Amino acid sequence: MQARKVLEQEFRVVTGRELTDMTVDVFELGLDSLGILSLLGGLREAGYNVSLDDLLSAASMNEFVAMMANAE
Numbered sequence: 001m002q003a004r005k006v007l008e009q010e011f012r013v014v015t016g017r018e019l020t021d022m023t024v025d026v027f028e029l030g031l032d033s034l035g036i037l038s039l040l041g042g043l044r045e046a047g048y049n050v051s052l053d054d055l056l057s058a059a060s061m062n063e064f065v066a067m068m069a070n071a072e
Helices: 002-015 032-047 052-057 063-070
Strands: none
Touching: 002 032, 002 063, 032 052, 052 063
């Protein structure tokens, strides 16, 4: 799944960590507001039209990846 790979790559760029648990939501990832905005900016630069609301409303990162795939 291409969207997942892009999310994992952007998460690594922003945090320096691997995104290993896709069942957590954004609040469990430990990102601050700047990290969240940086992540969304990287995803948009990669061609994904996702919003802050999309990220915050996703029940898990798996659900967010599905939103990303639909927003390509």
